[in-house]
Amino acid sequence: MTEAQLINFFYNHFFSVGGLFTFMLGCCIGSFLNVVIWRLPLGMSLSVPGSHCPKCSTEIKLYDNIPIIGWLVLRGKCRACKTSISPRYLVIETITGIMWLCVMFAGRHYQLPLSQVLLALIASSILIAASLTDIETRTIPIQLIYFGIACAFILALAFPNSQLLSSQHSLFEIQANYSILDGFPPRLRSLFHCLFNVSIAYSFMYLCAKLGRKVFGSHTIECEPPVQVILRKDNCQAEGDDPLAWKEILSEKDEKIRFHTCDKQVVEVNRQGKSTKDGLDYKIDPEQKIFINKLTFPSAVIGGGDLSLITLCAAFIGIQGALVSLGFASLLGMIYLIISKKEAKMTQRAIPFAPFIAIFAWSWILLWPLYIEQIRYLVALLKS
């Protein structure tokens, strides 16, 4: 049986029964994602301890842990202590199930190889986990990114067809590079293709992040009333806040944070904790207390998490899918930022950006021919 016949057989005979199975499996993965979203940012193990109530620590029985049904039977309350369980669990399980089902439908519609569908299912799941951790903690655990890229590489090597979604119908015809590898076995070619996508996306995002810092420079917050800040060799601490390490606030060697004191002096500190006051050396070891009414710090246009998420998207849906997702996500993100009128804090972006990227990356998986058609149409329109 050839692969095409196998695909046909699967979609024609297995699909009717497989739909429900896919949804259920998706819900189970959603249930696991709940664990990932909760534990990964805290650096906890994903397997030990087993599921338990966060309030009374009672272990959750296997039958109460059945996705969706478990939550509904218990009506969102712990069986032992009746503490309510967040509806988030139910929502994530359901959404993951529906996403998995949609990906299967898209696979049948485009007659995609099963290895490509598998890659799309992994992509959908990681996009959910990345979005939710970004919403809750404003970071994307790097393990998620490594895991996703490793999956893409392994699938590219094992099933050259898994790279189909990112290699077919190229928008920018960058796959011309591909022909250099004509004599190589398909496995190596698809692995190279995946590597190419990942490295181009990473380099592009890295340059954008650098350029963003140069162009948009810094961000200023006014402190009214003035705030007392304690400066130390390794960190600073605003009144009533936890200490923040210089390395957390400043990501580049040549960056500085600027404190404008109430007596109209400017204290500058760099990533190493080296400081100046009005341009002269200023000793903050062991600590100095200052009152400030203004604070200037470098603004990160592209966070490290966004950089790695776009790189991951390139491994899943190719460089063109990743860049289109980034473009639309930036547009929607900017509109949302203007509407919500949120301000960036010292170590936090104003809004989580991963969900915006995820929405478009996922819609690319389902609707890529539509995207490509529209963009080609636009390009033709601009040319004429």
Ligand SMILES: [Zn+2]
């Ligand atoms: Zn309990």
